[in-house]
Amino acid sequence: MISDLDALMKARNLDAIVVLGNAEHNPPMYYFTGGGHISKAVLFKKPGETAVLYCNAMEREEAEKSGLRIIPVSTSPLDYLAKNPKTILAERGITSGRVGVYGQTDVSMALHIFGKIKEVQPELELVGEDQDNTIFMYAMESKDAKEAARVKHMGRVTTEVVGMVADYITSCDVRDDEVLLKEDGSPLTIGDVKSKISLWLTERGAVDVEGCIFSIGRDAGLPHSTGNPNDLMRLGETIVFDIFPGEAGGGYFYDFTRTWSLGYAKPEAQKLYDEVRGVYDKVIENIDMNADFKDYQKLVCDEFNRNGHKTPMHSEGVLTEGYVHSLGHGLGLNVHERPWSRHTSSDDNRLKPGAVFTIEPGLYYPEKGMGVRIEDSYWMRPDGTAERLAEYPYDFVLPMKKWKKK
Amino acid sequence: MISDLDALMKARNLDAIVVLGNAEHNPPMYYFTGGGHISKAVLFKKPGETAVLYCNAMEREEAEKSGLRIIPVSTSPLDYLAKNPKTILAERGITSGRVGVYGQTDVSMALHIFGKIKEVQPELELVGEDQDNTIFMYAMESKDAKEAARVKHMGRVTTEVVGMVADYITSCDVRDDEVLLKEDGSPLTIGDVKSKISLWLTERGAVDVEGCIFSIGRDAGLPHSTGNPNDLMRLGETIVFDIFPGEAGGGYFYDFTRTWSLGYAKPEAQKLYDEVRGVYDKVIENIDMNADFKDYQKLVCDEFNRNGHKTPMHSEGVLTEGYVHSLGHGLGLNVHERPWSRHTSSDDNRLKPGAVFTIEPGLYYPEKGMGVRIEDSYWMRPDGTAERLAEYPYDFVLPMKKWKKK
Structure with missing residues (x-):
């Protein structure tokens, strides 16, 4: 269940999770948004807090259907994150600790973004997980x-x-x-x-x-x-x-x-x-x-x-x-x-x-x-x-x- | 054109490129294979050499249709790479230098794999590129x-x-x-x-x-x-x-x-x-x-x-x-x-x-x-x-x- 995420984050010692990519054909993002035409988005979730979704301003109404907290930006959010890692991480209060990274998206862009994040927040540990056993694989395991x-x-x-x-x-x-x-x-x-x-x-x-x-x-x-x-x-x-x-x-x-x-x-x-x-x-x-x-x-x-x-x-x-x-x-x-x-x-x-x-x-x-x-x-x-x-x-x-x- | 890749790699100072993920709905992989039901594959390309594709043995005949050099493995190639980074990199003769990483796939798994590679080959530099301007974006720009x-x-x-x-x-x-x-x-x-x-x-x-x-x-x-x-x-x-x-x-x-x-x-x-x-x-x-x-x-x-x-x-x-x-x-x-x-x-x-x-x-x-x-x-x-x-x-x-x- 998606409600299991807080406990799973605690068990994995994750201070936050980030999900990258579209809302469609991207299970971790779909799990939060329920789909929708939301492209190259970036989602942050901290334990005990509602997820925050950065979306392209052109897609804000699609994104709002998700019920999440929406922050529209004037370009693709992935691009925005690559160019403004310090601003976004400060907005989200993520400056150190372990951050799990998820989503089906362009891995070259993801690696590019990770590099930019490490430049401005070297003490942040970005965590990748074996895809058969990610935190989402556990959260999604039980269906209501x-x-x-x-x-x-x-x-x-x-x-x-x-x-x-x-x-x-x-x-x-x-x-x-x-x-x-x-x-x-x-x-x-x-x-x-x-x-x-x-x-x-x-x-x-x-x-x-x-x-x-x-x-x-x-x-x-x-x-x-x-x-x-x-x-x-x-x-x-x-x-x-x-x-x-x-x-x-x-x-x-x-x-x-x-x-x-x-x-x-x-x-x-x-x-x-x-x-x-x-x-x-x-x-x-x-x-x-x-x-x-x-x-x-x-x-x-x-x-x-x-x-x-x-x-x-x-x-x-x-x-x-x-x-x-x-x-x-x-x-x-x-x-x-x-x-x-x-x-x-x-x-x-x-x-x-x-x-x-x-x-x-x-x-x-x-x-x-x-x-x-x-x-x-x-x-x-x-x-x-x-x-x-x-x-x-x-x-x-x-x-x-x-x-x-x- | 795909034939531009060698020159583009040289210009970007890349000693190899790696493409991760399925052959379908994954443009860099599709560019090499022409599609096909090939899941969670790993492709290596070095300048002047034919690309080498690691595929799941169950999908070897699908993979062979691509005309690439095929190496079947008994599990998902992404999983195989995460577990045997040293073996695969040695097989491919990639032990140092700059390696560009591409493909639409699970970024958590990709980051997990990158970590395993860095453990065994710390002198290897894995390069991510802005998705609007990756080497593939340039290679694909001109259509025949x-x-x-x-x-x-x-x-x-x-x-x-x-x-x-x-x-x-x-x-x-x-x-x-x-x-x-x-x-x-x-x-x-x-x-x-x-x-x-x-x-x-x-x-x-x-x-x-x-x-x-x-x-x-x-x-x-x-x-x-x-x-x-x-x-x-x-x-x-x-x-x-x-x-x-x-x-x-x-x-x-x-x-x-x-x-x-x-x-x-x-x-x-x-x-x-x-x-x-x-x-x-x-x-x-x-x-x-x-x-x-x-x-x-x-x-x-x-x-x-x-x-x-x-x-x-x-x-x-x-x-x-x-x-x-x-x-x-x-x-x-x-x-x-x-x-x-x-x-x-x-x-x-x-x-x-x-x-x-x-x-x-x-x-x-x-x-x-x-x-x-x-x-x-x-x-x-x-x-x-x-x-x-x-x-x-x-x-x-x-x-x-x-x-x-x-």
Whole structure:
């Protein structure tokens, strides 16, 4: 919760925090302002005090919507800070001590500003933190019902669009070589499907700023391959569809994956799917409030290892096949945030009340041309129930409406 | 041009440059990779050498599309650099000298990494630059025909969507109080229009990550107000429509503004429009290759000042009415980049061959409930002609198809 910041600052021995950058697509700034067209802003927060936001005078009315204390300046606030560090720090009463620095912005400019600050206030210590564990990663970890409702709404939008995609592709005609055809008789490509996804998300007030993963065959075996737009859609190949849209304007995200095989499944792919599904179910059955997230990663690694798959716990170096990632991650204003589930993550990555997190086991065999992942997002309700934030069927084989296996 | 980087590094006495962050929505990284789903990457470039990109092993195939030399690591490269600064710097042969740092990413993580680097290589100087004038701002300043063609394509998409918006709103029914009505009889809001804009852009492979400005009446008098989604669309009010979409995946932008008054115009608004239009035309008639961009800002300030408007050149402090901004800016992988046109900008902000830039004079009177801006984007062709990259009519009053002034 944002109200945790004061205590977290105290625990980290921070006398102030500074957030740099835009209000949109910049989680720490968005956390304070709730978005808005506020560019290259500078925010200061001291323990027990309301945050103060320096904004460009042209954007003062946008900034005032945040309810923060606003100080308009006649240029970009980042520029203003670089040119007047002494004035601003004096205004804010920050002349010594430790100041945490945050925000998604231009790092060259940030380093330039830090240099100017050090020139005029050498006794000030500017503190950077590992991005997986910044003070904001801790503050944001627990979501209240209002935040969870926003993620849930994105979940509704996401699954609605996924359903439309399933309906669209299974309605296609199929060529003799099992390639799907569009209405005009030309082959359906990954790029065609992705255009529909963007469109349908936009219609519902969601954006896929970072795109989505819609990959088939060998690409499905590479967990972060987004799919080749020119690849043709075919029957009987694994299709990994990982979609993580956010609210337009840079707010909360959802994260969701299904793996499909159109018309029929190769027996080896079906086996892979069944394994992933089995492990997924086992994790869900065992989810407990306050449990250490990595315990489930260990469970999954052990299970997959028993079945002969490589895992991050049982292999060294860069993995290219088997179970090559961790089980899930927190989700909110960042697509990836605390809690973390790597088997090496610290013990404080727990499924605390308010945590919103993904569960997404997968198995990947690029050389065999296949990959499988199943993912849903959950909210740990204060009553200890892990609520799946959107429902969607787990079918692997999607029957084609106008095609039958001979 | 990216090929200018070697000479620019030499001129700035930089022994290497490092770029941090994703390949999408991160102009310096995109400049090297051409986009792609490559997250939290680290790129090194030394004079005369090909850039080297550290990527997450899961994203190696995405990274390989860039044609750069790829080094996959088993975690996020930013994390890898924070944990193994000595190893990576030794691999890259960077142990002393000046290293420029760039990229849009998490500044807390960047500062954390810089600290780790300084611990192991205290003799290394990490250099941050004013974001308006980084080495990339100079390298990117001149666009070749291929880059200009991409901006031009976005211009075509932009003006097509603007035309659709004009057609849509002028087709509406009008209530007795001059409020526009939707097909279902309810009032048309700014939010409704913006949803259509996002949708029509998405259909054409463009995204408005930062939204657009579609503001009416008083909000039109605040140049950076994006418009209140609940405001109703009405006749006879100035509507500032500033739209700056980019290629999906974080590539090149276009930037464009028209001001409209639906059905009829208040005489005072028409006068304001005519003034802005007159100044706009005067600037365009006088555009010369290699001219100092700020000379046109001075021309505009003098002209507006003569007509009794406040301008940044003729007034002190924060301006809230009159001509409150500068004439234009460069445009490319950033919506705002070099050359700059503030009257205080350095003399090297010239309209060089290859420059892509906006011309966008405006006048704002929020207390009178009106504002006007006209903007197009131009490419300074190598032959010395300033080519307007998209054509669109300059009509101020848009007649309503089903309404006539009584």
